[in-house]
Amino acid sequence: MAAKIQMKSLLRIAATTAISFSLTAAAAVAQEQYLLHPENTPPDDRRGGIFVVGLHIPMTHPIGVVASGLRNIPGTQLNAGLIRMSDNYEPVPYLADEWSYSDDGKQFSFRLNANARFHDGEDITCTDVAFSIKTSQENHPFKPMFAPVTGVDGGDGKDCTINLSTPHPALLMALTPGLLPIVPEHIFNDGQEMPTHPRLTENVIGSGPFKLAEWNGNGKIHFVKNDGFFIESLPYLDEVIMNVVPDASTNALGIESGQFDMVSIWSGDDIELARQNPNIKVVDKGFEAIGSIPWIQLNLRDEILSDVRVRQALWYGYDWEEYNEVVYAGQHRRQCTGIQSQSPFYHSGANCYDRDVEKGKALLAEAGYPDGVQLTISTFPGQLQTGAEILKRQWAEIGVDLQIDVKPDEVTMLKEITRENADFQISLVGLWNWGDPVIGVNRSYNCDNRKNNVAFSNMSWYCNEAVDAKLAEAGFEIDVEKRKELYFEAQEMINADVPVIYLTNEVWFTRMQNSVQNPPDGVWGWMDSWAELWLDS
Amino acid sequence: MKAIAVKIFESFLLILAVIVFNFVLIYLAPGDVVDALSGGAFGDGREEINQLIREQMGLDQPFHVQLITYIGNVLTGDFGFSPIGNRPVIEMIAPRIFPTLLLALCALAFAVIIGVTIGSIAARRPTSFFSGGLTVFALIGFAMPVFWTGILLVLVFGVWLDWLPVSGMNNLRLSSSAGFVERALDTARHLVLPTISLGVIFLASYARLSRASMLEVLQSDYIRTARAKGLSEGPVMIKHALRNAVIPIITVLGMEFGVLLSGAILVETVFNWPGLGRLAFEAVLTRDTNVLLAILTMVSATVILANLVTDIAYRLVDPRIRIGDV
Numbered sequence: 001m002a003a004k005i006q007m008k009s010l011l012r013i014a015a016t017t018a019i020s021f022s023l024t025a026a027a028a029v030a031q032e033q034y035l036l037h038p039e040n041t042p043p044d045d046r047r048g049g050i051f052v053v054g055l056h057i058p059m060t061h062p063i064g065v066v067a068s069g070l071r072n073i074p075g076t077q078l079n080a081g082l083i084r085m086s087d088n089y090e091p092v093p094y095l096a097d098e099w100s101y102s103d104d105g106k107q108f109s110f111r112l113n114a115n116a117r118f119h120d121g122e123d124i125t126c127t128d129v130a131f132s133i134k135t136s137q138e139n140h141p142f143k144p145m146f147a148p149v150t151g152v153d154g155g156d157g158k159d160c161t162i163n164l165s166t167p168h169p170a171l172l173m174a175l176t177p178g179l180l181p182i183v184p185e186h187i188f189n190d191g192q193e194m195p196t197h198p199r200l201t202e203n204v205i206g207s208g209p210f211k212l213a214e215w216n217g218n219g220k221i222h223f224v225k226n227d228g229f230f231i232e233s234l235p236y237l238d239e240v241i242m243n244v245v246p247d248a249s250t251n252a253l254g255i256e257s258g259q260f261d262m263v264s265i266w267s268g269d270d271i272e273l274a275r276q277n278p279n280i281k282v283v284d285k286g287f288e289a290i291g292s293i294p295w296i297q298l299n300l301r302d303e304i305l306s307d308v309r310v311r312q313a314l315w316y317g318y319d320w321e322e323y324n325e326v327v328y329a330g331q332h333r334r335q336c337t338g339i340q341s342q343s344p345f346y347h348s349g350a351n352c353y354d355r356d357v358e359k360g361k362a363l364l365a366e367a368g369y370p371d372g373v374q375l376t377i378s379t380f381p382g383q384l385q386t387g388a389e390i391l392k393r394q395w396a397e398i399g400v401d402l403q404i405d406v407k408p409d410e411v412t413m414l415k416e417i418t419r420e421n422a423d424f425q426i427s428l429v430g431l432w433n434w435g436d437p438v439i440g441v442n443r444s445y446n447c448d449n450r451k452n453n454v455a456f457s458n459m460s461w462y463c464n465e466a467v468d469a470k471l472a473e474a475g476f477e478i479d480v481e482k483r484k485e486l487y488f489e490a491q492e493m494i495n496a497d498v499p500v501i502y503l504t505n506e507v508w509f510t511r512m513q514n515s516v517q518n519p520p521d522g523v524w525g526w527m528d529s530w531a532e533l534w535l536d537s
Numbered sequence: 538m539k540a541i542a543v544k545i546f547e548s549f550l551l552i553l554a555v556i557v558f559n560f561v562l563i564y565l566a567p568g569d570v571v572d573a574l575s576g577g578a579f580g581d582g583r584e585e586i587n588q589l590i591r592e593q594m595g596l597d598q599p600f601h602v603q604l605i606t607y608i609g610n611v612l613t614g615d616f617g618f619s620p621i622g623n624r625p626v627i628e629m630i631a632p633r634i635f636p637t638l639l640l641a642l643c644a645l646a647f648a649v650i651i652g653v654t655i656g657s658i659a660a661r662r663p664t665s666f667f668s669g670g671l672t673v674f675a676l677i678g679f680a681m682p683v684f685w686t687g688i689l690l691v692l693v694f695g696v697w698l699d700w701l702p703v704s705g706m707n708n709l710r711l712s713s714s715a716g717f718v719e720r721a722l723d724t725a726r727h728l729v730l731p732t733i734s735l736g737v738i739f740l741a742s743y744a745r746l747s748r749a750s751m752l753e754v755l756q757s758d759y760i761r762t763a764r765a766k767g768l769s770e771g772p773v774m775i776k777h778a779l780r781n782a783v784i785p786i787i788t789v790l791g792m793e794f795g796v797l798l799s800g801a802i803l804v805e806t807v808f809n810w811p812g813l814g815r816l817a818f819e820a821v822l823t824r825d826t827n828v829l830l831a832i833l834t835m836v837s838a839t840v841i842l843a844n845l846v847t848d849i850a851y852r853l854v855d856p857r858i859r860i861g862d863v
Contacts, residue, residue: 052709058819060574061623067574067586139586195586196593201623217622218629218819219811220709241709245809246819249688250704254809257696257703411568411824454584455572 033093034231035532036086037518042236042534049535050239051516054251056264058244059217061200064181065135068142068434072178073526074221074242078206081177082110082129085289085523089344091172094529095124095182095207095230105167105478112158115230118184119211126154128207131185133162139194144438144475145174167478170436173289178527179435182207209235209531218244235531255280255511261535262512262519272329274511283510284331287525291340291433291440292506294384296377296391297417298499301461302425304375309367311498314426315353316360317398318391324504327387332504337491338441340433341505345484347491353501360398372399378417378427380407387428387503414455430506431456435524437487438475445471445494462499513537544848548841555837556611556830560604563826569596570620573824590620594827611834617827621820626827629816630835636706637812639724640731640804641797645790647736652743653786657779659744660751671744678741683800687734687807694730702727704809731808735800739793743786750782757781787850795840 032038055073062075082096091099099110116124130152137146148168154160162171174180184205188197199205204212209231210223221242225235243260245251252270254260256277274282296314298305305311324332336352339345364373375395379388385406392402407413417424434440443449443456447463467490474486510526512519515537520526571587571594591597594617595606610617616626659668695703702708706727707720715723754760755778763777802814809815813832820829 050710058621058823060621141586193589193593195590196618196620196623198623216632218816243705243709243809245704246815246822247806247809250691250807250809253688253691253696253703257699259703259705259709408567409822411573415568415572451584453587 031232037532040518046534046536047236048238051237052241052261054245054254054260054263055242056246056251063200065132065183066139066194075181076177076527076529077210077223077240078208078212079181080208081180082175085176087522106164108162108171110160113230117228118205118207119226120205122186124182124207125156126152126160127156128182128185129160131189132180132182135194136180142439166476169478170438173435178524209529210240236534261516271509279514280511281514283519283521284507286521287508288342289435289523292430293335293340294430294503294506296501297427297429297459299424304373305425307367309363313360313363313398315498315501316356317395318501319355319394323390326390327383331507335502335505338444339437345437345487347488350491350495357397364399372401374401376403376405376425378405378407378413378424380409380413384428417459418453418455420452442471460499464497467493544845548845551841552838556834559830559833560607568824570824570826616831619825619828621823621825626831629828630831633813633816636810637801640810640812641801643728643732644736647732648739648743652740653747656744656747657751659748663752675741675745678737683734683738684803684807686737687804690730690734701729706811731804731810735804746786747782750785751778754778754782787847794843798836
């Protein structure tokens with residue numbers, strides 16, 4: 001088992017090396033170049049069919065250059081990106097057949113596939129890539145993704161160059177379809193505001209394997225095969241229908257009855273029920289790049305919590321095994337830092353404050369609370385409220401009298417903890433990593449990201465300039481080993497300061513019929529092309 | 538006629554008051570649609586984009602300006618824009634009206650027809666086992682939450698027996714070339730379980746109500762007279778007794794239409810029925826205030842209008858009220 005894990009880690013490191021340097025990539029000479037599953041292609045009589053999926057959240061629109069989130073599940077069927085990521089974080093050609101970095105790492109050149117066209121037949125050119133990046137820079141919440149990009153050369157040709165102000169090792173991850181779908185400049189560059197552009201949902205033209213036949217973000221989202229897709233013989237399916245079903249029980253019953261082929265990611269007790277059904281398979285792989293981490297947010301502006309000894313005491317009082325067992329039915333992984341545990345940059349050796357009640361008590365006494373202290377935690381109904389109940393009992397053992405303040409829902413809670421001079425003490429939230437630390441990790445710790453009324457900013461109001469400098473340095477470092485060292489150091493520094501306490505690394509499960517082949521279980525999970533998916537029935 | 542005109546005017550004022558009340562209520566709730574767009578599964582916020590959407594929606598304006606603008610817009614038929622659906626609210630709501638009406642009317646018909654029938658039969662033998670069983674059935678039917686009934690029905694008839702579809706209004710795999718009849722039959726199959734779930738709670742109360750009403754009517758002098766004249770039991774029950782016993786049911790029908798629509802929210806959610814109820818549920822979760830306000834206004838208006846129609850129907854059925862008007 002250990003050897004297996006080590007091998008996996010080595011593969012990841014190797015893959016990250018490829019990402020960071022990416023000096024070359026083989027030219028796409030065969031269709032296999034584009035496939036993540038070349039070993040599992042359907043026989044002729046298994047091609048086609050309708051794939052019906054139950055999605056658990058409503059969708060605003062499918063265009064991911066404007067905003068982030070799970071909207072990119074339909075978005076990645078509609079639009080292609082420049083590259084994709086394999087299970088080992090290795091870049092795979094997509095719209096870009098080949099690419100290279102300049103020696104100084106400030107120019108990224110690539111060649112677009114000669115046959116790549118939008119659904120209306122227009123050629124995909126460097127102009128579209130430039131427009132997509134510019135739109136992302138102006139609208140997408142993940143500013144660091146393309147912050148160093150100063151422009152894209154190549155005009156209406158197929159040979160393009162992205163110019164960078166500094167080396168930017170996170171770029172390849174940022175060029176995947178979930179983060180940078182390539183959208184048609186000739187459609188969207190008409191002077192209208194992108195976030196509310198009517199063509200986001202009406203008469204939508206994309207670049208991906210499926211065309212949008214019907215869009216109802218609160219109901220039925222219907223895709224049909226793009227017969228002109230540039231990768232020969234893909235997609236295998238004729239149609240994909242995504243049905244928005246917010247109710248988890250209805251989703252579960254939908255897959256049990258065979259009405260759905262696959263239903264939304266879920267993490268909870270009903271996974272065990274699904275596992276007992278011989279007609280259904282449960283996949284616990286995928287979404288690693290998204291990296292969901294539920295955590296305890298500590299407000300460092302609070303007088304009691306401004307003392308690092310109190311924060312460390314709280315971490316010592318946290319029993320991760322019991323928490324995982326009770327709240328998540330033992331399904332999550334351990335998480336000790338802000339970089340998700342499957343990332344090559346994760347520092348598994350960082351101080352994880354293994355539960356030690358005596359140390360917790362001693363630290364509280366040292367901080368001036370020998371008789372204990374009363375604290376309040378904000379949460380909202382659901383798994384996190386259960387979590388707060390567990391913490392109340394665990395922390396009582398170190399002398400903390402935890403009061404639970406249950407807000408009606410996540411939106412209300414986020415609103416309150418991000419308002420100006422927010423006076424909350426502790427809250428339970430979840431954060432996503434989004435592929436690379438530059439994109440989804442730094443925002444929680446950077447001094448200049450302490451912002452009012454912005455959810456998922458630096459909500460602890462933490463500031464350590466040395467940490468900022470370390471994270472910034474890692475963001476520019478193209479040598480993967482050096483980059484890894486820098487992130488390791490940053491994680492140790494952050495853990496010493498304890499602005500947050502990491503609860504678990506969430507595992508997202510997908511339930512599907514046994515007939516589903518090549519399910520979307522890569523590092524981006526459902527947020528990647530489903531062109532290789534087929535039904536063995 | 539004058540009384541009806543006054544009723545219509547009162548109804549209009551009531552709808553206006555409901556709009557203001559709903560607006561105030563939603564305004565006071567913490568968070569708005571932009572907060573929802575910035576958090577959770579929709580993604581993460583970006584200050585300037587949030588600000589842009591707030592400005593476009595007028596959320597940066599003072600309360601009274603927002604309220605006056607909203608009422609003015611609603612009076613001209615403009616329910617605003619939904620940033621969640623990225624389209625005008627009316628375009629999101631319009632396709633949802635028919636499914637909700639279809640479900641509500643089917644549930645109502647199911648409840649009234651079955652309820653009145655078994656209530657009337659029970660009234661004929663008030664001390665019988667059947668009549669006692671009806672009381673128990675009514676209690677169970679009334680006490681069981683709609684969503685619970687729904688899930689049980691889905692489990693039994695959808696999953697275990699595999700007789701009926703568990704969710705939606707149509708089979709998603711149905712070919713786009715399917716004809717009207719095929720689609721209608723498919724919808725009918727999808728309609729069975731939601732109709733029973735929603736209807737059963739009203740069925741129980743209508744059965745009880747019609748039993749009690751029939752019992753009272755059957756004691757009346759004119760029923761005794763009808764029987765004394767030698768009329769057979771059928772015409773006595775249907776022509777003389779039921780016609781009079783149905784008046785309180787008509788009154789309750791109007792009053793309970795609102796309850797029916799609120800029940801539809803749960804049933805539509807459980808059965809993934811693409812109606813207004815499910816849209817309202819999603820709008821609450823996503824703070825899509827314009828959509829929520831529009832649905833609340835439409836539902837309130839429907840209930841008020843249903844009461845108005847009931848009032849008028851009541852006058853038509855009961856000549857005493859009509860004559861009293863004159």
